Amino acid sequence: MENYIVSARKYRPSTFESVVGQRALTTTLKNAIATHKLAHAYLFCGPRGVGKTTCARIFAKTINCLSLTADGEACNACESCVAFNEQRSYNIHELDAASNNSVDDIRQLVEQVRIPPQIGKYKVYIIDEVHMLSASAFNAFLKTLEEPPRHAVFILATTEKHKILPTILSRCQIYDFNRISVEDTVEHLMYVASKENITAEPEALNVIAMKADGGMRDALSIFDQVVSFTGGNITYKSVIDNLNVLDYEYYFRLTDYFLENKVSEALLLFNDVLNKGFDGTHFITGLSSHFRDLLVGKDPVTLPLLEVGASIRQRYQEQAQKCPLPFLYRAMKLSNDCDLSFRTSKNKRLLVELTLIQIAQLTTEEDDVSHGRRPKQALKPVFTQPAAAQQTQLRLICRNRLFNQPLPLHLCPSKPLHHPTKYRQIRLQLPDLRLPKRGRYRSSKCRISEFRLRILSERKKSRKIRFG
Numbered sequence: 059m060e061n062y063i064v065s066a067r068k069y070r071p072s073t074f075e076s077v078v079g080q081r082a083l084t085t086t087l088k089n090a091i092a093t094h095k096l097a098h099a100y101l102f103c104g105p106r107g108v109g110k111t112t113c114a115r116i117f118a119k120t121i122n123c124l125s126l127t128a129d130g131e132a133c134n135a136c137e138s139c140v141a142f143n144e145q146r147s148y149n150i151h152e153l154d155a156a157s158n159n160s161v162d163d164i165r166q167l168v169e170q171v172r173i174p175p176q177i178g179k180y181k182v183y184i185i186d187e188v189h190m191l192s193a194s195a196f197n198a199f200l201k202t203l204e205e206p207p208r209h210a211v212f213i214l215a216t217t218e219k220h221k222i223l224p225t226i227l228s229r230c231q232i233y234d235f236n237r238i239s240v241e242d243t244v245e246h247l248m249y250v251a252s253k254e255n256i257t258a259e260p261e262a263l264n265v266i267a268m269k270a271d272g273g274m275r276d277a278l279s280i281f282d283q284v285v286s287f288t289g290g291n292i293t294y295k296s297v298i299d300n301l302n303v304l305d306y307e308y309y310f311r312l313t314d315y316f317l318e319n320k321v322s323e324a325l326l327l328f329n330d331v332l333n334k335g336f337d338g339t340h341f342i343t344g345l346s347s348h349f350r351d352l353l354v355g356k357d358p359v360t361l362p363l364l365e366v367g368a369s370i371r372q373r374y375q376e377q378a379q380k381c382p383l384p385f386l387y388r389a390m391k392l393s394n395d396c397d398l399s400f401r402t403s404k405n406k407r408l409l410v411e412l413t414l415i416q417i418a419q420l421t422t423e424e425d426d427v428s429h430g431r432r433p434k435q436a437l438k439p440v441f442t443q444p445a446a447a448q449q450t451q452l453r454l455i456c457r458n459r460l461f462n463q464p465l466p467l468h469l470c471p472s473k474p475l476h477h478p479t480k481y482r483q484i485r486l487q488l489p490d491l492r493l494p495k496r497g498r499y500r501s502s503k504c505r506i507s508e509f510r511l512r513i514l515s516e517r518k519k520s521r522k523i524r525f526g
């Protein structure tokens with residue numbers, strides 16, 4: 059049987075040209091080689107799996123190539139290039155600093171550095187994860203880094219630039235590698251798929267690219283995983299199932315519910331998501347991103363920030379047209395707040411449900427705001443459900459006060475509470491909530507904010523709650 063090689067290794071780029079998404083950087087490196095302006099030390103920084111080691115290897119090969127091509131690439135045909143490609147060149151040394159981080163390891167390397175190459179011009183030392191070197195190893199290395207022999211080039215690579223000592227930084231030319239965009243990743247996956255005779259829906263590759271979050275190695279590993287799951291035909295559905303990703307469809311539907319003020323449907327949808335085995339934080343993080351994507355999809359200027367495939371982009375644009383801007387801002391804020399307080403919340407499900415209720419109510423508030431009025435008759439319930447459901451919701455909201463969430467706008471009138479009708483309304487809607495006597499408020503002209511200070515916990519009736 060033919061040996062199986064993972065795609066990340068099989069499709070490692072072998073020329074600067076074929077490196078995806080790092081064009082500015084590879085051009086600079088190529089120019090430096092063509093004009094013979096080589097530095098002694100380079101620092102490649104950036105996220106995992108975006109091509110640092112790959113570029114270091116291409117660089118090593120190119121500076122040793124015996125006949126560069128017209129556009130400054132290694133020829134991949136000369137003796138030196140072939141040796142590199144077959145991984146038997148003596149001019150490249152890779153040290154993984156994560157596992158060889160002692161002074162002795164570095165001393166060994168420093169010893170080696172003095173010996174000139176037997177064939178070719180340069181010896182290249184690639185030190186991966188250089189931030190893992192111990193402090194004494196760093197010091198042992200410093201002298202060599204400052205005045206290396208003419209034939210030596212160091213390429214240090216790291217994912218954590220901030221951990222590199224300033225003394226090292228100042229001796230290196232620094233190259234910052236980008237996360238690779240979803241679009242570029244999808245294109246590369248397309249290329250790999252076509253080479254492997256695999257058919258793949260663009261939307262499916264899009265989900266893989268999003269999941270990889272800018273790392274090409276991750277994207278290729280996920281791709282391999284999906285291929286072994288599906289055989290040779292990658293569909294959107296199969297990727298969603300295999301990667302346990304929440305379908306976009308949920309968020310589009312949910313947003314439609316919000317726009318139509320359908321609270322119950324939104325809560326049922328959330329229940330459905332939980333039943334499918336997704337957790338609340340997953341769901342709410344996705345919801346914040348959905349609102350963010352709607353926001354950037356609304357304006358042609360920000361549209362390039364929407365990293366999705368063409369058909370889903372179209373759906374974002376359509377839905378964005380239906381969403382008023384203030385709604386999107388506030389929905390983003392509410393869902394993000396929920397995301398932030400999720401970890402510490404005692405009742406996570408309730409927290410998400412409340413957020414959904416609040417977002418669904420935003421559209422009604424928007425109507426008031428858009429008419430340039432402050433929400434009038436703020437205590438008038440905005441719910442469209444029967445009375446019992448309204449009460450439960452109001453109670454949910456008041457209970458939420460215990461977790462320091464702001465009351466929704468329609469429950470915070472700016473008029474004094476002594477207004478008899480409003481007082482009666484609160485009484486009616488929340489009969490078992492302990493309210494202060496009305497008279498006291500009438501005389502002191504107490505405002506609703508003071509009243510809120512006195513809402514008592516339903517469970518611990520004697521405990522006073524303080525807000526802000």
Ligand SMILES: Nc1ncnc2c1ncn2[C@@H]1O[C@H](COP(=O)(O)OP(=O)(O)OP(=O)(O)O)[C@@H](O)[C@H]1O
Pocket residue numbers: 065066067068069070071076077078079080105106107108109110111112113186215216217238246274275276278
């Ligand atoms: N820019 C890219 N273009 C094409 N393929 C890439 C790119 N970046 C990474 N890859 C793929 O991912 C694999 C790993 O990349 P590489 O080892 O260069 O990443 P790295 O940035 O050095 O990551 P790490 O910091 O984890 O060592 C490569 O073999 C290649 O298949």
Ligand SMILES: [Zn+2]
Pocket residue numbers: 122123124125126132133134135136137138139140
């Ligand atoms: Zn060559």
